[in-house]
Amino acid sequence: MTLRTRASLIVSASFLALVALLLAAAVIVVLGRFSALEADVARQGAERALDALNEMAVTLSATASDWSHWDDTAAFVAGRNPGFIRANLADTTFLTLRLDVAVFLGPDGHVVYHRAYDRAGHHDGPLPEGVDSVLSPGSALAHHETSASHREGILVLPGGIFLVASQPITDSLGAKPPVGTLVFMRSLDAVEVQRIAALLRQTISLTRLEKAGLSPAQVKEAAARPRVFLVPDGRSRMDAILPVRDALGNFRAALDVQGTRRVYRDGLLSIEYLAFSLVACSLLSAVLLFVLLSRMVLSPLGRLASAVRGIGAVGGSGRLEAGGSDELSEVALSINGMLDALAASEGRRAVLEERFSHVNKLEAIGTLAGGVAHDFNNILTAITGFCDLLDESLAGGPAAEVEQIRKAADRAASLTSQLLAFSRRQRLEYQAVDLNAMLSGMAEGLRLLIGGQQALELNLAPDLRRVRGDPGQLQQAVQNLAVNARDAMPDGGTLTIATANLQVDRREESERLGTPPGSYVRCTVKDTGTGMEEATRRRVFEPFFTTKELGKGTGLGLSVVWGIVRQCDGVISVASEPGQGTCFEILLPAALEAGGKPDAVPRAGPAAAAGGTILLVEDEEPIRVILAKALAKAGYRTLEASDGVEALALVTARGEGEEEIRLLLTDVAMPRMGGAELAARLRERDPGMKVLFMSGNADLQGAAAPLEAGAPLLQKPFNTRSLVEAIAEILRS
Numbered sequence: 001m002t003l004r005t006r007a008s009l010i011v012s013a014s015f016l017a018l019v020a021l022l023l024a025a026a027v028i029v030v031l032g033r034f035s036a037l038e039a040d041v042a043r044q045g046a047e048r049a050l051d052a053l054n055e056m057a058v059t060l061s062a063t064a065s066d067w068s069h070w071d072d073t074a075a076f077v078a079g080r081n082p083g084f085i086r087a088n089l090a091d092t093t094f095l096t097l098r099l100d101v102a103v104f105l106g107p108d109g110h111v112v113y114h115r116a117y118d119r120a121g122h123h124d125g126p127l128p129e130g131v132d133s134v135l136s137p138g139s140a141l142a143h144h145e146t147s148a149s150h151r152e153g154i155l156v157l158p159g160g161i162f163l164v165a166s167q168p169i170t171d172s173l174g175a176k177p178p179v180g181t182l183v184f185m186r187s188l189d190a191v192e193v194q195r196i197a198a199l200l201r202q203t204i205s206l207t208r209l210e211k212a213g214l215s216p217a218q219v220k221e222a223a224a225r226p227r228v229f230l231v232p233d234g235r236s237r238m239d240a241i242l243p244v245r246d247a248l249g250n251f252r253a254a255l256d257v258q259g260t261r262r263v264y265r266d267g268l269l270s271i272e273y274l275a276f277s278l279v280a281c282s283l284l285s286a287v288l289l290f291v292l293l294s295r296m297v298l299s300p301l302g303r304l305a306s307a308v309r310g311i312g313a314v315g316g317s318g319r320l321e322a323g324g325s326d327e328l329s330e331v332a333l334s335i336n337g338m339l340d341a342l343a344a345s346e347g348r349r350a351v352l353e354e355r356f357s358h359v360n361k362l363e364a365i366g367t368l369a370g371g372v373a374h375d376f377n378n379i380l381t382a383i384t385g386f387c388d389l390l391d392e393s394l395a396g397g398p399a400a401e402v403e404q405i406r407k408a409a410d411r412a413a414s415l416t417s418q419l420l421a422f423s424r425r426q427r428l429e430y431q432a433v434d435l436n437a438m439l440s441g442m443a444e445g446l447r448l449l450i451g452g453q454q455a456l457e458l459n460l461a462p463d464l465r466r467v468r469g470d471p472g473q474l475q476q477a478v479q480n481l482a483v484n485a486r487d488a489m490p491d492g493g494t495l496t497i498a499t500a501n502l503q504v505d506r507r508e509e510s511e512r513l514g515t516p517p518g519s520y521v522r523c524t525v526k527d528t529g530t531g532m533e534e535a536t537r538r539r540v541f542e543p544f545f546t547t548k549e550l551g552k553g554t555g556l557g558l559s560v561v562w563g564i565v566r567q568c569d570g571v572i573s574v575a576s577e578p579g580q581g582t583c584f585e586i587l588l589p590a591a592l593e594a595g596g597k598p599d600a601v602p603r604a605g606p607a608a609a610a611g612g613t614i615l616l617v618e619d620e621e622p623i624r625v626i627l628a629k630a631l632a633k634a635g636y637r638t639l640e641a642s643d644g645v646e647a648l649a650l651v652t653a654r655g656e657g658e659e660e661i662r663l664l665l666t667d668v669a670m671p672r673m674g675g676a677e678l679a680a681r682l683r684e685r686d687p688g689m690k691v692l693f694m695s696g697n698a699d700l701q702g703a704a705a706p707l708e709a710g711a712p713l714l715q716k717p718f719n720t721r722s723l724v725e726a727i728a729e730i731l732r733s
Contacts, residue, residue: 007298010234011290015282019275026274035268042229042240044564045257049204049652052196053163053255053372055155060184061152061165063097068167068182077112077169077180097120098192100162101127103184104169109137112180117193128185135183140248144168145179153247154188154206161188161206164247187274203258212241212254223251232397235261304332311339381717382695385626388720432466432591433474435499435523443473450495459498465590467521469568477564480557481525481584488529488582494525502587514571519590540574610660610680613637614727617647617678618694620672627665630720634729642671648681661689663727668695668707676707685690688729694718 011730067073074086082458087644089102094117118125134144134155141151147170149241163186168178183206186192210219211277218229222243223716240257307320319339320332338635362597367508387405439458447456467474478497485495503518504513532540539545541561546559561584565572569589576582614631616638618624639661641647693707707713715727 006531007293008290011286011293015286019278021281022278023271023275026271030271030274031267034263034270035192038238038263038267040232041263042230042238042257042259045200045202045259046228046242046255046433048200049196049257050244050503052200053206053244056153056196057152057163057165060163060186061150061167064152064165064167064182064184067171067184068169071172072105073182074169074171074179077106086117089115091117091122091640098186099184101131101183103131103183103185105135105181105183105477109139109142109181111135119225128157128187130157130159132187134248141166141183144181144182146183147176147312149180149662150187151247152255154244155247156252162186162252163188163192169305191538205258206244207254207256209243209254212243212256213239213590213675214241214254222254230262232261235265237261237262247595249278252638270661281593283519294609298648308335310393312365316591321378329706347717381620381623381626384717384719385623385630414493419432430468430470433462433469434466435458435474435588436464436470437523438475439478439499440495442478446482446495449482453492454489455494456643457496461498461500461712463501463503464499465519465521466570467570467589468591470564473564474568477586478523478525478562484557485527485582488527488531493528493581498524499525501590514573514585515587520587521590523586523588524583525586526581528581530581531578531582532574533578535577537574541572550564592638611637613639613659613665615639615641615647615651615661615664615682617641617644617664617670619643621646623667624721627723630723631665631727632725633720634727643670644675644678644681647678649671651682651685660686662731664689664691665727666691666693668713670694688733691729692726 008661037312058095062403072081072084072088075081076261093099094102094115096118099117100119101114101116108113116125116127117123126530134157137143141155141164144150144166147168150165150167152165152535153163155162165184165419167182169180169182170176193204193206209222213231214222214229221227226243229241231241233239238259238261240259242255242257243251244253244255246252251562254333304320311320359573378395383405404687439460444458450456450681482495485493489495500522503514503587504517504520506517541558541562543556545559562572564587565586570587572584572586574582574584616624616627616631617640618627619642622644624640624642628640631638636660639647639650644666666678668675675693679689681687691712693711693713695713695714712726712730714723
């Protein structure tokens with residue numbers, strides 16, 4: 001999808017979203033106002049209808065009052081005016097007063113006279129159903145305590161809904177107590193309700209409350225707290241239902257004022273007009289905005305893209321024109337800067353790739369060398385052990401041949417130690433090291449090491465940070481570098497060792513040095529010797545690579561330095577030119593805090609007698625045989641096992657009365673179960689059991705169950721005397 005297409009889609013979507021937002025606001029605000037206005041109109045209509053109904057009830061009550069305060073009426077109820085009915089309650093009276101029922105009751109509440117008249121059929125009819133119950137003696141409509149009391153309102157009966165007026169019958173002055181009750185009733189049928197509707201110019205109906213179209217919850221609410229209930233019926237009709245209190249004080253009926261939703265429809269029409277206007281304006285604005293965007297942004301961007309493609313076609317050698325001061329010119333300048341940075345980064349990438357390849361090569365060689373050294377240490381342990389046994393078995397003292405075997409084994413052990421250093425599998429004793437103090441202490445020894453023809457200069461930075469490392473190994477690294485510098489200056493020269501603090505923050509500097517950002521200590525070892533050509537410099541850290549004559553060196557000196565520095569989480573690099581000398585630069589991470597030196601074997605305590613049982617676990621049979629013999633000569637009894645599983649089974653099978661095992665002597669790396677796991681399992685049975693580990697590989701942190709810090713460890717190869725002394729030290733601790 002092109003940028004022009006995306007821009008048109010974004011503009012269109014933005015304007016559509018704006019229109020939708022404005023329409024939503026209009027619907028919420030404008031239609032809400034119209035709905036509120038419609039509700040007010042409907043409520044007002046319902047209230048006017050109720051007022052008209054109440055006015056009709058008051059008028060009927062006034063008519064009943066006129067009749068009840070007539071002396072002839074009181075005389076009729078008292079039985080003294082028998083012609084009252086014939087003279088006053090003719091058919092015309094019911095038609096004129098719009099009466100349907102007239103009831104005269106005596107002072108005791110009994111019915112003196114009643115008449116029900118059908119105005120539509122012009123004949124008498126029966127009393128509506130339920131009248132006798134509401135006019136029973138003592139009821140609210142049949143009895144009045146004073147001449148001023150009265151009741152009027154609607155009355156909901158099984159036979160229909162009526163307008164009722166109840167007045168006390170008394171004399172014309174109202175001075176005497178009531179002598180009876182007069183009740184007038186008018187049926188609120190469709191004709192009467194239509195009369196109210198015509199007066200108010202509304203469509204009105206009067207129904208029982210439970211038939212008014214309200215929900216059960218609304219009916220219950222209306223009986224407790226009456227209000228106008230609005231019930232919309234689509235877009236054309238709105239019912240305003242108002243519960244009405246009857247003459248007895250109960251809400252039994254409801255007025256239903258049916259109005260049109262003209263106000264609501266006007267609101268909808270206004271919103272439709274607004275929507276049409278917004279869409280039209282939005283479309284026009286979108287077209288104008290897109291035209292301006294195309295001419296001022298998209299077209300220049302298209303030309304810029306064509307220019308960038310042209311630069312790519314010629315291999316990135318060209319640059320963009322950026323003569324203006326607008327944002328597009330800034331983009332062109334940024335692209336030119338990016339092209340310059342890419343060109344510069346190509347060189348850095350080549351250097352990093354070369355460095356990465358070299359490190360991987362050294363890592364692979366180190367892994368191979370470490371594995372060979374580990375297995376070779378096991379063989380050397382057996383050789384030195386058997387040499388010790390031969391010495392002890394020869395009555396005339398050590399034979400020269402045995403001594404030569406031991407010397408060859410020691411040389412091989414030194415070689416494997418260097419291989420382990422290169423492969424970073426030595427067991428380092430980390431602590432915070434002051435390089436300035438270490439180098440100052442080594443100065444005299446280094447001068448003796450390089451000889452009298454070479455000068456030694458120390459440029460030590462003040463306030464130098466400490467580094468985390470093994471002091472002995474760091475000294476070994478400096479000595480190897482000094483020897484290398486001495487050999488590179490056969491005619492004399494100067495060896496300069498300098499230290500400095502270094503803070504690596506920038507990404508470019510971190511990539512150049514090959515270290516993550518952080519605080520470092522830099523140590524440089526520089527000579528003024530013959531230097532190296534590029535091919536030699538690339539292979540200088542490879543094991544067994546040397547430029548010396550055959551038999552003059554092992555080719556492991558600088559490899560050991562590389563391994564020690566890497567094991568201390570540092571990096572080492574070399575810069576050299578033929579005839580310009582060589583400079584080795586070491587970067588070591590600054591230590592966060594000082595640390596102490598752990599002891600591999602506990603210090604001597606009170607003397608402990610030799611003897612007792614030792615559990616010997618070693619998977620190499622020659623080593624296991626020689627160690628068992630050496631322990632037997634030292635006065636110990638041994639239980640032998642080839643791995644942890646066999647040793648655990650051997651301990652489990654021992655009886656309760658057998659002598660306890662004083663010490664576990666175990667190799668670390670064994671099949672099925674290693675030494676660390678075996679020691680943990682046995683200490684679950686006997687927490688006080690002492691343990692001495694053996695290993696031909698001191699880098700044990702990658703094992704399945706690594707050793708705890710400070711765990712006693714004998715590094716292979718070792719002689720039997722060292723083994724017996726180490727066991728005695730542990731048993732005395």
